[in-house]
Structure formats: C-alpha cells, structure tokens
Amino acid sequence: MSIETTATIASFGGKLLKLKHKSSNTNTDMAFNLYLPPQALKSDAKVPVLFFLSGLTCTGDNCSEKGFFQHGASEKGIAVVYPDTSPRGLQIEGEDDAYDFGSGAGFYVDATKEPWTKGYNMYSYITKELPDALFAGFKELDSSRVSITGHSMGGHGALTLFLKNPGKYKSVSAFAPIANPINCAWGQKAFKGYFGEDQQEKWKQHDATELVKQWKGPLDMLIDVGTGDNFYKQGQLLPENFIKAAKEAGNDKGINLRMQPDYDHSYYFMSSFADEHVAYAAKHLGV
Amino acid sequence: MSIETTATIASFGGKLLKLKHKSSNTNTDMAFNLYLPPQALKSDAKVPVLFFLSGLTCTGDNCSEKGFFQHGASEKGIAVVYPDTSPRGLQIEGEDDAYDFGSGAGFYVDATKEPWTKGYNMYSYITKELPDALFAGFKELDSSRVSITGHSMGGHGALTLFLKNPGKYKSVSAFAPIANPINCAWGQKAFKGYFGEDQQEKWKQHDATELVKQWKGPLDMLIDVGTGDNFYKQGQLLPENFIKAAKEAGNDKGINLRMQPDYDHSYYFMSSFADEHVAYAAKHLGV
Numbered sequence: 309m310s311i312e313t314t315a316t317i318a319s320f321g322g323k324l325l326k327l328k329h330k331s332s333n334t335n336t337d338m339a340f341n342l343y344l345p346p347q348a349l350k351s352d353a354k355v356p357v358l359f360f361l362s363g364l365t366c367t368g369d370n371c372s373e374k375g376f377f378q379h380g381a382s383e384k385g386i387a388v389v390y391p392d393t394s395p396r397g398l399q400i401e402g403e404d405d406a407y408d409f410g411s412g413a414g415f416y417v418d419a420t421k422e423p424w425t426k427g428y429n430m431y432s433y434i435t436k437e438l439p440d441a442l443f444a445g446f447k448e449l450d451s452s453r454v455s456i457t458g459h460s461m462g463g464h465g466a467l468t469l470f471l472k473n474p475g476k477y478k479s480v481s482a483f484a485p486i487a488n489p490i491n492c493a494w495g496q497k498a499f500k501g502y503f504g505e506d507q508q509e510k511w512k513q514h515d516a517t518e519l520v521k522q523w524k525g526p527l528d529m530l531i532d533v534g535t536g537d538n539f540y541k542q543g544q545l546l547p548e549n550f551i552k553a554a555k556e557a558g559n560d561k562g563i564n565l566r567m568q569p570d571y572d573h574s575y576y577f578m579s580s581f582a583d584e585h586v587a588y589a590a591k592h593l594g595v
Numbered sequence: 596m597s598i599e600t601t602a603t604i605a606s607f608g609g610k611l612l613k614l615k616h617k618s619s620n621t622n623t624d625m626a627f628n629l630y631l632p633p634q635a636l637k638s639d640a641k642v643p644v645l646f647f648l649s650g651l652t653c654t655g656d657n658c659s660e661k662g663f664f665q666h667g668a669s670e671k672g673i674a675v676v677y678p679d680t681s682p683r684g685l686q687i688e689g690e691d692d693a694y695d696f697g698s699g700a701g702f703y704v705d706a707t708k709e710p711w712t713k714g715y716n717m718y719s720y721i722t723k724e725l726p727d728a729l730f731a732g733f734k735e736l737d738s739s740r741v742s743i744t745g746h747s748m749g750g751h752g753a754l755t756l757f758l759k760n761p762g763k764y765k766s767v768s769a770f771a772p773i774a775n776p777i778n779c780a781w782g783q784k785a786f787k788g789y790f791g792e793d794q795q796e797k798w799k800q801h802d803a804t805e806l807v808k809q810w811k812g813p814l815d816m817l818i819d820v821g822t823g824d825n826f827y828k829q830g831q832l833l834p835e836n837f838i839k840a841a842k843e844a845g846n847d848k849g850i851n852l853r854m855q856p857d858y859d860h861s862y863y864f865m866s867s868f869a870d871e872h873v874a875y876a877a878k879h880l881g882v
Contacts, residue, residue: 318821318859576604
C-alpha cells in the first residue's frame with residue numbers, strides 16, 4: 309500500500325516525515341514517523357535503518373519529540389522508524405479501557421484470541437508489512453542493513469523480534485525492556501488477552517527470557533535499565549531473569565546489561581543514552 | 596523565600612530538579628526546573644548558569660523535555676534554569692482566555708496596567724527574584740557567570756533582558772525571537788494589555804529593535820530563525836528589523852543571525868541547534 313506524507317519537519321539537518329498508510333495486518337490506517345538523516349537526502353543515498361519500538365500508551369510521536377535519536381542518527385547517517393504501538397479505532401469493545409491492553413498496547417504479537425484477531429497483529433506489521441512498505445516507498449533506505457531497539461513494551465518487542473528472526477536485524481538494544489513478560493503483571497495481562505490463559509506455549513514464543521535459551525551462536529546486546537525505575541522495582545521488567553536464562557544457556561557473554569544509577573522509566577532516561585544506542589547500532593550497521 | 600523540590604530526575608549524568616517557590620513579584624507559587632550537570636554534583640562545585648526563557652503557552656517543562664539543552668549542558672558543565680512564562684491562577688478575569696495574553700504569556704515585562712499589575716511582573720521575577728532565590732538556595736551555582744537564551748516570546752525576553760541590563764549576562768542567544776514586538780500582532784496585543792495603548796515609551800523599553808539602537812560598545816549575539824517558520828512568515832518575529840536597527844546604530848558586527856533552511860517554530864527546530872547555543876554560552880561563560 310502506498311504511504312502518505314502528512315508532514316515534513318526539519319530536524320538535525322535531516323527530515324522527520326509524518327506518514328500514514330493502510331495496513332492489512334491491523335485493518336486500520338497506521339501512522340508512523342520516519343527520520344531521514346542528512347545523508348539520506350543525497351540523490352544516490354542508501355542509508356541503514358533503525359526501528360524504534362515504543363512503550364505502553366505511546367505513538368511514534370513521543371520518541372520523535374523526546375527521545376533524541378535524531379541527534380545520533382544525524383551524525384551517523386541512520387534512518388529511524390518510529391511505528392505506532394497498536395491499531396487504533398477498531399471499535400473492539402474495551403479497546404480503550406486500559407493503558408496496558410488494547411489501544412497503545414499491542415505488545416508486538418499477533419493475537420490469536422477473539423476479538424483481538426480483528427487487527428492486533430503488530431508482530432506481522434512490524435516485521436513484514438511496515439518494512440515492505442517502507443523499502444518500496446523509500447529507495448534511500450537500505451533493506452539489507454536494519455537494526456532494532458525499543459523502550460519498555462517496545463524493549464520487549466525489540467528483544468523478541470530479534471530473537472525470533474535470526475539474521476533479520478543486524479543488532480538489538482533495549483531501554484528498560486519487559487524482559488520476561490510471562491512472569492510479570494503487564495505481560496500476563498497482555499498474553500492472556502491476546503492469546504488466552506491456556507496458551508502457555510504461545511506465551512513462551514513471545515518471551516525474551518524463554519527465547520534466549522534457544523538462541524544458537526554468539527549474541528550481542530546492549531540493555532539499559534535505571535535503578536530508579538519504579539516499574540523495575542515493581543518487577544515488571546525482570547532483566548535479571550533474562551540474564552540468568554542467557555547465562556544458563558551459555559549465551560550471556562555478549563549481553564551488556566547496564567544498571568544506570570537513579571534513572572527512571574521516562575524519556576529523560578531514554579534521551580540520556582539514545583546517542584549510545586544509536587552508536588551501538590551504527591557499529592553493527594557498518595557506519 | 597525557600598525553594599521546594601517536587602521531583603528529582605536523572606538526566607544526562609546530572610539531575611533535573613522540579614522546583615517551586617512563593618514569588619512576591621507574581622503573588623503566586625512559581626514552578627520552574629533546574630538542570631544540574633554532573634559537574635555540579637561534586638562537593639565544592641561552582642558551575643555557570645544559563646537561563647532559558649520559554650515561548651507562548653509553555654511552562655518550564657516543555658524545553659526540559661524537548662529542547663535537548665541538557666545534552667550540551669552536561670558536556671560543558673552548565674546549569675540550566677527553565678522558568679515558567681507567567682503567573683498562574685491569579686483569578687484575573689480573562690487571564691486564561693487567550694494563548695497569547697495572560698497565563699503562559701507574561702512577555703517578561705512588569706505590567707503597569709490594572710488588573711495585570713496584580714502579579715504580571717515577569718521582568719522583575721526573572722532578573723531579580725528568581726536568581727536571588729536560586730543563588731541563595733544552590734551554592735553550586737556561580738552567580739558571577741550567567742547567560743541567557745530563549746525561544747519566540749522567550750527569545751524576545753532574552754534579547755530585551757540582556758540589552759536592558761549591560762553586564763548582567765555574559766552572553767545572549769535566541770531561537771526565533773519576537774525581535775520587534777511593537778511592530779507585530781503578538782507584541783502589540785501584549786503591550787497594549789500590560790502597559791496600555793498610549794504608553795509608547797514603555798513599549799519601546801521592551802522592544803529589542805528599539806533597545807539595540809541605544810547599545811554602547813561591542814555586541815555579540817547568536818540568533819537562529821527557521822525559514823519554514825510560519826510565525827516568521829506572518830511577520831511576528833521580524834529579525835530583519837532588528838538587524839537593520841543594529842546596523843544603523845553600528846552595532847550589527849557581532850550579531851550572527853542564521854536563517855536555517857526549512858526549520859519551523861517547534862522544539863524540533865530548537866533541539867537541532869540547542870548544542871550550538873549551549874556551546875556559544877559556554878564560550879562566554881569561560882567553560
């Protein structure tokens with residue numbers, strides 16, 4: 309489907325495009341943002357791409373405004389894609405009732421439980437439909453060099469999409485990821501809703517801590533979590549479970565989990581380390 | 596009056612403090628934010644200070660979240676103060692009726708017209724009461740090294756406060772300033788409301804284009820304006836008038852007005868050049 313540009317905004321020497329297209333995965337229009345760095349504006353440009361997956365309640369706008377990925381992306385010459393976090397306006401009963409389920413909370417899975425099957429297919433949308441549309445529509449993007457990162461629910465998305473698709477992404481990093489959703493309240497609510505309570509195998513297929521156990525070969529990751537993050541303190545993130553599982557599987561050597569003193573769960577935290585996550589992706593993207 | 600800390604947020608290795616205090620200038624509580632860079636957290640620290648004056652509708656929070664000043668301030672070791680843009684909740688009839696007058700639109704002047712004299716004294720608040728409270732409360736701030744910058748209405752504030760107080764600020768810069776308020780709709784509405792229609796001399800005392808004509812000695816300034824800024828196109832900013840007046844007075848040599856191609860009036864514009872404005876202040880602050 310073709311992509312419509314709704315706004316073009318100058319940012320750090322490049323352009324932030326506000327875009328929308330019809331999605332057959334979600335059965336809705338989907339809005340998203342694309343940052344084209346200055347290097348992408350030359351006629352024969354081919355720049356690598358970093359997907360940023362946002363957290364609960366967010367759209368692609370939050371990180372575009374407050375995450376400061378554009379700063380590093382402009383320097384390194386990386387395009388950044390900021391997708392939305394769910395379909396919106398499907399008219400499913402209850403879709404707007406909670407901040408942590410339904411609208412703004414797609415959890416980067418394909419729902420198998422009615423009525424959410426109607427369009428809550430963010431896994432397919434992010435891994436297939438959106439990149440296909442992007443690479444068809446923007447010849448300046450290099451489909452062979454793609455990395456992924458994300459925050460909170462989007463950190464869960466980044467880790468699981470990376471682990472489920474070996475070779476698809478050149479690198480993964482995460483900010484305060486929900487690293488073991490089957491063992492925290494947010495994840496249990498989402499997976500119960502989108503898959504059903506009795507679908508434990510399905511749950512495990514979207515849990516980074518379960519997936520890391522099966523990873524073959526070397527593993528390289530950058531993960532930041534703030535020690536002042538209330539959701540970390542409440543046991544919603546569980547990065548230690550992820551590290552423990554990786555260690556037991558012999559896959560922990562390349563995982564750099566940094567506990568950042570005093571940082572919270574907000575974009576103040578994200579923006580403070582955005583440059584480093586972009587630099588980490590850049591290294592793997594060959595720029 | 597003592598300052599109360601309502602939140603402490605880790606940001607770029609330093610701390611963003613959300614603060615409030617009672618102001619006798621505004622007759623209200625005033626909220627503001629203070630960014631302490633990592634260099635300020637050492638026991639015997641003494642860091643210079645950059646005041647950032649916000650534009651219409653904003654509080655100190657907008658730029659703290661979206662302006663990206665903390666990035667450069669952290670590197671250079673400069674504290675940043677983000678004040679509010681007006682008193683709030685004075686119960687003056689009509690104070691919340693317009694985005695460009697009353698609440699969120701104090702214009703950095705001391706009102707002389709009733710009923711705004713009740714507390715619309717942002718000039719005195721920003722130049723005297725707030726710095727006095729800050730330097731009394733935070734010994735890590737160096738009162739002898741202070742610079743000022745701002746955006747839109749706050750750019751007007753930065754320019755006029757600098758020009759009206761020779762020596763008080765080590766440097767001034769501005770983003771999309773309202774550079775000649777007596778000749779634009781925003782400024783005329785504000786000055787009519789706060790001073791009265793017949794107070795032309797008073798109007799001129801708060802107009803950067805008028806003030807620059809009287810400046811004695813060398814003048815050094817950095818001003819960025821986006822060519823895609825709708826308010827620039829509508830004649831609300833008038834930077835050319837400012838440059839023309841400075842030139843006629845022989846004061847234009849050190850004014851670096853940069854017309855930034857395609858940039859708009861938003862924080863996307865601001866954040867793109869925040870590092871450069873912090874570096875500009877740093878040079879004058881001796882860091």
